Amino acid sequence: MRTLLxxxxxxxxxxxxAQPTASPDPDQAIAALRTAALEDDHAWRLxxxxxxxxxxxxxxxxxxxxxxxxxxxxxxxxxxxxxxxxQFDMPVWQRGREQAELLGPxxxxxxxxxxGNSASTPAGGVTGEVVAFASVDALRAAPPEQVRGxxxxxxxxxxxxxxGSSYGVFGAPRRQGPTVASQKGAIAIVVRSIGTDRDHRNxxxxxxxxxxxATPIPAGxxxxxxxDQLERIFARGQRxxxxxxxxSKVTKGQSGNxxxxxxxxxxxxxxxxxxxxxxxxxxxxxxxxxxxGCGIVTAAAKRIMDAGQPSRPIRIVWFGAEEVGLFGxxxxxxxHGKEPHHALMESDFGADRVWRVxxxxxxxxxxxxxxxxxxxxxxxxxxxxxxxxxxxxxxxMLGDGLPGASLQQDGTRYxxxxxxxxxxxxxxxxxxxxxxxxxxxxxxxxxxxxxEPRPVGPRKRRR
Amino acid sequence: MRTLLxxxxxxxxxxxxAQPTASPDPDQAIAALRTAALEDDHAWRLxxxxxxxxxxxxxxxxxxxxxxxxxxxxxxxxxxxxxxxxQFDMPVWQRGREQAELLGPxxxxxxxxxxGNSASTPAGGVTGEVVAFASVDALRAAPPEQVRGxxxxxxxxxxxxxxGSSYGVFGAPRRQGPTVASQKGAIAIVVRSIGTDRDHRNxxxxxxxxxxxATPIPAGxxxxxxxDQLERIFARGQRxxxxxxxxSKVTKGQSGNxxxxxxxxxxxxxxxxxxxxxxxxxxxxxxxxxxxGCGIVTAAAKRIMDAGQPSRPIRIVWFGAEEVGLFGxxxxxxxHGKEPHHALMESDFGADRVWRVxxxxxxxxxxxxxxxxxxxxxxxxxxxxxxxxxxxxxxxMLGDGLPGASLQQDGTRYxxxxxxxxxxxxxxxxxxxxxxxxxxxxxxxxxxxxxEPRPVGPRKRRR
Numbered sequence: 001m002r003t004l005l006x007x008x009x010x011x012x013x014x015x016x017x018a019q020p021t022a023s024p025d026p027d028q029a030i031a032a033l034r035t036a037a038l039e040d041d042h043a044w045r046l047x048x049x050x051x052x053x054x055x056x057x058x059x060x061x062x063x064x065x066x067x068x069x070x071x072x073x074x075x076x077x078x079x080x081x082x083x084x085x086x087q088f089d090m091p092v093w094q095r096g097r098e099q100a101e102l103l104g105p106x107x108x109x110x111x112x113x114x115x116g117n118s119a120s121t122p123a124g125g126v127t128g129e130v131v132a133f134a135s136v137d138a139l140r141a142a143p144p145e146q147v148r149g150x151x152x153x154x155x156x157x158x159x160x161x162x163x164g165s166s167y168g169v170f171g172a173p174r175r176q177g178p179t180v181a182s183q184k185g186a187i188a189i190v191v192r193s194i195g196t197d198r199d200h201r202n203x204x205x206x207x208x209x210x211x212x213x214a215t216p217i218p219a220g221x222x223x224x225x226x227x228d229q230l231e232r233i234f235a236r237g238q239r240x241x242x243x244x245x246x247x248s249k250v251t252k253g254q255s256g257n258x259x260x261x262x263x264x265x266x267x268x269x270x271x272x273x274x275x276x277x278x279x280x281x282x283x284x285x286x287x288x289x290x291x292x293g294c295g296i297v298t299a300a301a302k303r304i305m306d307a308g309q310p311s312r313p314i315r316i317v318w319f320g321a322e323e324v325g326l327f328g329x330x331x332x333x334x335x336h337g338k339e340p341h342h343a344l345m346e347s348d349f350g351a352d353r354v355w356r357v358x359x360x361x362x363x364x365x366x367x368x369x370x371x372x373x374x375x376x377x378x379x380x381x382x383x384x385x386x387x388x389x390x391x392x393x394x395x396x397m398l399g400d401g402l403p404g405a406s407l408q409q410d411g412t413r414y415x416x417x418x419x420x421x422x423x424x425x426x427x428x429x430x431x432x433x434x435x436x437x438x439x440x441x442x443x444x445x446x447x448x449x450x451x452e453p454r455p456v457g458p459r460k461r462r463r
Numbered sequence: 464m465r466t467l468l469x470x471x472x473x474x475x476x477x478x479x480x481a482q483p484t485a486s487p488d489p490d491q492a493i494a495a496l497r498t499a500a501l502e503d504d505h506a507w508r509l510x511x512x513x514x515x516x517x518x519x520x521x522x523x524x525x526x527x528x529x530x531x532x533x534x535x536x537x538x539x540x541x542x543x544x545x546x547x548x549x550q551f552d553m554p555v556w557q558r559g560r561e562q563a564e565l566l567g568p569x570x571x572x573x574x575x576x577x578x579g580n581s582a583s584t585p586a587g588g589v590t591g592e593v594v595a596f597a598s599v600d601a602l603r604a605a606p607p608e609q610v611r612g613x614x615x616x617x618x619x620x621x622x623x624x625x626x627g628s629s630y631g632v633f634g635a636p637r638r639q640g641p642t643v644a645s646q647k648g649a650i651a652i653v654v655r656s657i658g659t660d661r662d663h664r665n666x667x668x669x670x671x672x673x674x675x676x677a678t679p680i681p682a683g684x685x686x687x688x689x690x691d692q693l694e695r696i697f698a699r700g701q702r703x704x705x706x707x708x709x710x711s712k713v714t715k716g717q718s719g720n721x722x723x724x725x726x727x728x729x730x731x732x733x734x735x736x737x738x739x740x741x742x743x744x745x746x747x748x749x750x751x752x753x754x755x756g757c758g759i760v761t762a763a764a765k766r767i768m769d770a771g772q773p774s775r776p777i778r779i780v781w782f783g784a785e786e787v788g789l790f791g792x793x794x795x796x797x798x799h800g801k802e803p804h805h806a807l808m809e810s811d812f813g814a815d816r817v818w819r820v821x822x823x824x825x826x827x828x829x830x831x832x833x834x835x836x837x838x839x840x841x842x843x844x845x846x847x848x849x850x851x852x853x854x855x856x857x858x859x860m861l862g863d864g865l866p867g868a869s870l871q872q873d874g875t876r877y878x879x880x881x882x883x884x885x886x887x888x889x890x891x892x893x894x895x896x897x898x899x900x901x902x903x904x905x906x907x908x909x910x911x912x913x914x915e916p917r918p919v920g921p922r923k924r925r926r
Binding site: 053 | 885
């Protein structure tokens with residue numbers, strides 16, 4: 001299919017764009033870069049090496065600092081310019097001992113993990129009757145005496161979706177549940193994991209925060225099979241008693257963004273920013289979230305750099321502390337948000353194939369967005385909006401009106417793995433990762449291109 | 464397919480068997496029982512209820528005792544006769560705190576679980592360099608100085624197999640590894656999980672024992688992705704250091720077999736024994752191993768009982784303490800192994816469909832085995848050996864020469880789940896479970912049949 005489309009495209013007469021330094025057939029050059037990128041190995045090696053040689057890298061911890069050191073070494077070794085770290089301070093929440101023990105009516109352990117910013121239980125845990133709700137709205141509607149002094153459970157029924165939108169729709173138990181439970185006097189809360197793997201006992205963590213005035217309470221996520229188990233107990237008309245231990249602590253720490261450049265022929269031209277995030281949740285090795293994203297965008301930038309010199313600079317940003325509140329994106333925005341950027345892009349939705357391209361490049365640049373669509377089509381990528389772009393760390397700057405583009409990945413199986421202990425290299429499909437690299441290489445060739453041979457210095461040109 | 468075959472079979476003239484009390488067309492009656500069993504609900508309910516209302520039930524523990532009490536109540540409520548427990552004493556190994564922490568070169572935690580009968584580490588764990596071997600043979604061949612004072616790791620490459628035979632072939636690291644490592648002076652051993660799920664971090668436990676003279680050492684299994692991680696570190700030429708905490712204790716306890724009968728027209732006839740095991744490993748709720756087995760055989764016995772009265776008694780045995788050394792099977796053999804049994808059967812290979820029937824019913828009973836084959840064929844079950852039968856708890860008695868039959872289940876995905884925390888109800892396919900019940904009901908109708916209407920008492924016959 002891809003080959004057929006590529007053939008068709010090559011045969012179609014494309015309108016020439018006004019690019020004074022472009023070679024005679026710029027689309028042909030991009031097609032060659034795109035095809036070569038389908039055999040890319042940089043992204044896999046970056047993903048494997050980061051998840052192996054650093055592993056989990058919770059924001060603000062010593063592990064994330066090791067990841068930054070690793071990143072500086074690696075980006076430098078790959079030949080990128082001006083590799084630097086922009087550090088910032090942040091609060092650091094870290095989990096300790098965790099256990100959920102049903103004391104009755106059917107004594108057994110359930111698999112639980114604390115949500116980020118959960119209050120800590122005492123060492124011996126808290127013990128209480130569990131009261132179950134099907135939704136946050138049902139909890140909101142409950143009389144406080146039904147909740148006071150108890151442990152709240154909230155379920156939901158999140159399905160898989162290609163665009164991941166179900167994560168927004170079904171995430172309320174995690175995001176608002178703890179606050180509402182606290183306001184009603186609950187001593188703790190456990191929610192059904194906001195994840196779509198219903199079969200494995202991989203609790204899905206993630207951050208939440210208590211609304212102003214709500215006293216933080218211990219808040220955890222049960223693995224889906226354990227949530228099923230609890231619901232079966234309720235279905236039997238029983239009132240389970242749970243001893244919940246979720247120890248945690250909050251300290252101060254530092255995170256930082258690791259930044260590297262691909263220099264351009266015109267050093268004054270606004271950069272194309274390609275981002276990902278370096279931090280990960282602590283239970284897995286952060287392979288799909290987001291080592292793969294760093295692998296993808298960095299591999300694409302490397303391929304452009306190796307092909308020659310782009311017209312505009314490419315700025316690679318491995319953001320720090322995304323998971324716990326977009327700290328890296330906000331720090332970058334504070335420092336650089338007023339600088340002109342030609343486009344902002346970020347890869348942070350796993351490693352499965354790109355299926356659609358959206359862009360919002362601003363007034364007078366629709367043709368650039370359409371060209372992107374046309375040159376991505378041979379990868380099976382469908383044209384999306386020309387008035388939308390999104391991203392996690394870059395989201396606030398896109399909100400400020402900076403131009404951007406989004407390569408939308410297939411998220412069908414993303415929430416099976418995301419934020420769980422199962423987010424490891426084992427979940428990455430090498431072929432789909434390569435398709436991502438091809439899409440990003442193509443996008444960079446369009447947005448930062450054309451790519452021209454580097455000026456030859458006094459040394460003999462490499463063959 | 465099934466319907467087609469059933470129709471064909473009904474149309475074929477079958478040789479009449481010499482059964483004085485049989486109704487005019489016994490195969491038709493069996494076909495009706497078989498078809499009805501495909502809608503069975505008893506097996507699902509037993510499996511759901513046992514895994515929910517008891518959950519994990521490690522042999523010899525208070526949880527297994529609760530399971531026996533539950534079993535007695537349930538089997539009695541279902542209407543079986545003479546429900547009883549035959550208790551026995553046993554040693555009980557139980558896990559405590561477990562952690563595997565790579566200290567270098569890439570500090571991170573790995574997911575580990577102790578193997579049954581592992582020695583306990585001190586509270587702070589043991590720390591040592593890890594030395595890796597591709598097989599037990601490679602470890603055997605290593606000079607002791609390469610192993611002494613270190614932590615041994617052994618890998619393997621177990622594939623999925625329909626008959627589960629890879630579990631035997633690739634299980635040596637768990638079964639012999641700890642002894643060989645100990646004999647060479649290792650301070651501990653971790654093996655790659657003897658399971659086929661390569662993607663999820665579900666360590667595969669199971670029992671092992673140290674050979675005479677070998678000092679017990681701590682022995683654990685790494686989840687497959689964690690074994691991959693360790694192997695990647697070795698592939699980088701590194702020598703990892705591991706702090707391994709595997710606390711455990713051994714006490715004395717009791718287990719027992721729960722036994723119930725379906726009375727027959729001839730109380731003196733040898734029984735058809737249908738077995739399963741009630742105990743489970745501790746990390747999951749023992750759904751495929753072996754709540755489903757108990758559900759299947761008990762549902763089949765219940766269906767026969769509800770259909771009338773069999774010619775031979777059916778003896779249901781929910782064996783205790785199978786996982787940790789076939790204690791229940793050996794106790795039954797000691798007490799009853801000299802009694803004549805018409806056939807021994809056991810369901811202990813999950814809940815996926817039966818695909819083959821084997822039997823070894825003894826001299827002069829080949830026709831009975833062939834009839835079994837013929838009446839199971841409509842369920843898509845292929846004829847297997849007439850000279851073989853197997854089973855876990857019944858294995859020693861089959862070895863003594865007692866007659867038996869085996870309904871072989873598809874084991875392709877069994878070792879993805881078996882002995883891991885993921886062995887929960889979520890893994891059971893209701894349709895395949897029903898096919899099992901149909902196969903067992905058919906088998907009981909053949910082996911314990913024919914099933915005749917129960918004699919009508921002074922009370923009005925129920926409509």
